[in-house]
Amino acid sequence: MQAGECVWEKKDRRCVSMKNLQVRNSLILLLTALIWGVAFVAQSVGMDYVGPFTFNCVRFLIGGIVLLPCMALLKKLNPPEKRADGSGKEKKNLILGGVCCGVALCVASCLQQLGIMYTSVGKAGFITAFYIIIVPVIGLFFRKKCGITVWIGVLLALAGLYFLCITEDLTIGRGDVLVFLGALMFAVHIMVIDHFSPLADGVAMSCIQFFVSGGLCAVPMLLFEKPQIGQLLAAWQPILYAGVLSCGVAYTLQIIGQKGMNPTVASLILSLESVISVLAGMVILHQELSGREILGCILMFAAILLAQLPPLPRKTGKAGTQENG
Numbered sequence: 001m002q003a004g005e006c007v008w009e010k011k012d013r014r015c016v017s018m019k020n021l022q023v024r025n026s027l028i029l030l031l032t033a034l035i036w037g038v039a040f041v042a043q044s045v046g047m048d049y050v051g052p053f054t055f056n057c058v059r060f061l062i063g064g065i066v067l068l069p070c071m072a073l074l075k076k077l078n079p080p081e082k083r084a085d086g087s088g089k090e091k092k093n094l095i096l097g098g099v100c101c102g103v104a105l106c107v108a109s110c111l112q113q114l115g116i117m118y119t120s121v122g123k124a125g126f127i128t129a130f131y132i133i134i135v136p137v138i139g140l141f142f143r144k145k146c147g148i149t150v151w152i153g154v155l156l157a158l159a160g161l162y163f164l165c166i167t168e169d170l171t172i173g174r175g176d177v178l179v180f181l182g183a184l185m186f187a188v189h190i191m192v193i194d195h196f197s198p199l200a201d202g203v204a205m206s207c208i209q210f211f212v213s214g215g216l217c218a219v220p221m222l223l224f225e226k227p228q229i230g231q232l233l234a235a236w237q238p239i240l241y242a243g244v245l246s247c248g249v250a251y252t253l254q255i256i257g258q259k260g261m262n263p264t265v266a267s268l269i270l271s272l273e274s275v276i277s278v279l280a281g282m283v284i285l286h287q288e289l290s291g292r293e294i295l296g297c298i299l300m301f302a303a304i305l306l307a308q309l310p311p312l313p314r315k316t317g318k319a320g321t322q323e324n325g
Contacts, residue, residue, distance in 0.1 A: 025256070025257045025258070026257075026269060028253050028256055028257035029253075029254070029257040029258070029266055029269040029270055030269055030272065031253060032250045032253045032254050032257060032270060033269060033270050033271070033272040033273040033276060034272075034276055035245050035246055035249065035250040035253075036246060036250055036270075036273040036276075037125060037272070037273045037274070037275070037276025037277040037279070037280055038241075038276065038277075038280045038284075039241065039242055039245070039246035039250075040116070040121040040122075040124055040125050040277040040280065040281065041121055041238075041277075041280045041281060041284050041285060042237075042238035042239075042241040042242045042246070043055065043112075043113060043116050043238070043242060044116050044121050044281075044285065045235075045237075045238045045285075046235045046238035046239055046242065047113070047116070047117055048235070049231050049232075049234040049235035050225070050227055050231045050232060050235050050239075051221065051224070051225035051227065052110060052113035052114050052116075052117065053110065053113075053217050053218075053220040053221040053224065053225055054217075054221045054225050054227040054231075054232070055113060055235070055238075055239060055242070056106070056109050056110055056113055056213070056214075056217040057214050057217035057218045057221045058214070058232065058239050058243065059214075059239055059242040059243035059246070059247060060105075060106075060109075060210045060211070060213040060214035060217060060243070060247065061210070061211065061214035061243070062239070062240065062243025062244060062247065062248070063210040063214075063243050063244070063246075063247025063248045063251075064207050064208075064210035064211040064214060064247075065248075066243065066244050066247065066248025066249065067203060067206060067207040067210065067247075067248050067251070067252070068207065070203060070248065070252045071203050071204055071207060074203055074252075090199065090200060093196060093199040093200045094199075094200035094201060094204055094205055094208070095208065096196070097192070097193075097195075097196030097197075097199065097200050097205045097208075098200075098204075098205045098206075098207075098208025098209050098212060099208070099209075099212050100192050100196065101189060101192050101193055101196065101205060101206070101208075101209035101212075102208065102209035102210070102211070102212025102213045102215075102216065103212065103213075103216065104185060104188050104189035104192050105189050105209055105210075105212075105213045106212070106213040106216040106217055107185045108182050108183075108185030108186045108188070108189050109182070109213065109217075110182075110217065110220075111178050111179070111181045111182035111185060112124065112128060112178070112179055112182035112183075112186075114175075114178045115127075115174075115175040115176065115177070115178030115179035115180075115181075115182060116175065116179070117175060118173060118174050118175025118176075118178070119173055119175030119176050119179060120281055120287045120289070121277055121278075121280065121281030121285060121287055122277055122278035122281040122282070122287060122289055122293075122297070123164055123165070123175075123176065123179070123289070123293065124175070124179045124277065125273065125274045125275075125276075125277025125278060125281075126160070126164060126274045126277070126278070126296070126297050126300045126301070127161065127164060127165070127176060127179045127180050127183055127300075128179060128182060128183050128186065128274070129183075129271060129273065129274035129300065129301075129304055130157055130161065130180065130183045130300070131183045131184070131186040131187040131190065132271060132304050133150070133153055133154050133157045133303055133304070134183065134184060134187035135187045135190050135191065136150045137150075137154065138187055138188070138191055139191075142191075149306045150306070152306055153302075153303040153304070153305075153306035154303070155303075156299050156300075156302050156303035156306065157299070157300055157303035157304075159296075159299050160295075160296045160297070160298070160299030160300035160301075160302075160303060161180070161296065161300070162296070163292050163293065163295045163296030163299065164176070164293055164296030164297065164300065165177075165180070165296075193205075202255055203251075203252065203255060206251055210247060254270070271301075271304045271305070274297075274300070274301065274304065275297075275301065278297060
C-alpha cells in the first residue's frame with residue numbers, strides 16, 4: 001500500500017491511514033497478550049477453591065456466553081453476504097469445526113490446568129508457548145516445509161525446556177510434563193483451527209468450541225470433584241477473569257487485532273504472553289525463578305522469536321535474483 005492510502009472503516013465512517021491502523025491493532029494484540037499472560041495467575045489462584053475440571057467447565061461456559069453478544073455485534077457491523085448455495089455445507093463445517101476445536105481445547109486446557117497445580121505460573125507460561133515451535137513441525141506431516149530458522153528455534157526450545165523443567169539431578173516435575181502435553185494439544189488445536197477457519201465464521205466456531213469444551217469438562221467435574229456453590233462463589237474473581245476476559249474478550253480482540261496485520265508480527269506480539277506470565281507470577285503471586293529457570297526462559301523466548309521470523313532468502317542460479325526458501 002502506497003503512502004497516503006487509507007483503509008475505510010464502516011464503524012465510524014472515517015478514513016484511517018494504514019500506519020495508524022497497524023499501530024492500533026498492535027496495541028490491541030499487546031492487550032490480548034497481557035490478558036492471556038495474567039490468566040495463568042487466575043488459573044493458579046482459582047484452584048485454591050475449586051478443582052481443575054470445575055474451573056475449566058465454568059470458565060468455558062462463561063466464555064461461550066460472553067461471545068454470544070459479540071457474535072451479534074460483529075454480524076451487525078459486518079453483515080454476512082447472502083448466497084444462494086453453499087450455506088448448508090458452511091453450517092456443517094461450522095458445527096464440525098466447533099466440535100473438533102472444542103475437544104482439542106478441552107484436552108489441552110485440562111492438561112495445562114492440572115499441570116499448573118504442580119508448577120509455577122511463569123514456567124507454565126513458557127512451556128505452553130512451546131506450541132509455537134510445535135505447530136510448524138507438525139506441519140511437516142501435511143507437507144508444509146519449515147525454514148532453517150524454525151529448526152534452530154526447535155533446538156533452542158529443547159535446550160530451554162531442559163533448563164526450565166529438568167533439575168540438576170535429572171528429574172522432571174509432574175506439572176512440567178502435564179503442561180508440555182497440554183502444549184502439544186494446543187498445537188493440535190491450532191492446526192484444527194487452521195483447517196476449519198477458512199470454511200466457517202471464526203467467532204461462531206469459537207463460541208461453539210467453548211460450549212463443547214465446557215460440556216466435556218463437566219463430565220470429570222461431576223465424577224471426580226462434585227463442586228459446591230460456596231466454592232464457586234469463593235472463586236468468582238479468577239473464574240470470571242478466565243471466562244470473560246481470557247476466553248471471551250481476548251479471543252475477540254485477537255480477531256480484531258490480527259485484521260490487516262502481518263501474521264508474523266501478530267504472532268511475535270502474542271508470544272509476549274509467556275513473558276507476561278512470568279512477570280505476573282512474580283508481582284501477584286511472589287513466585288521466583290532460579291537462575292537455571294531464567295536461562296531456560298531466555299532460550300525459550302529466543303526460540304519463539306526465531307520460529308516467527310520469515311524464512312531466509314535463498315539464492316537461485318541466476319546472479320542477482322533470490323527466492324524465499
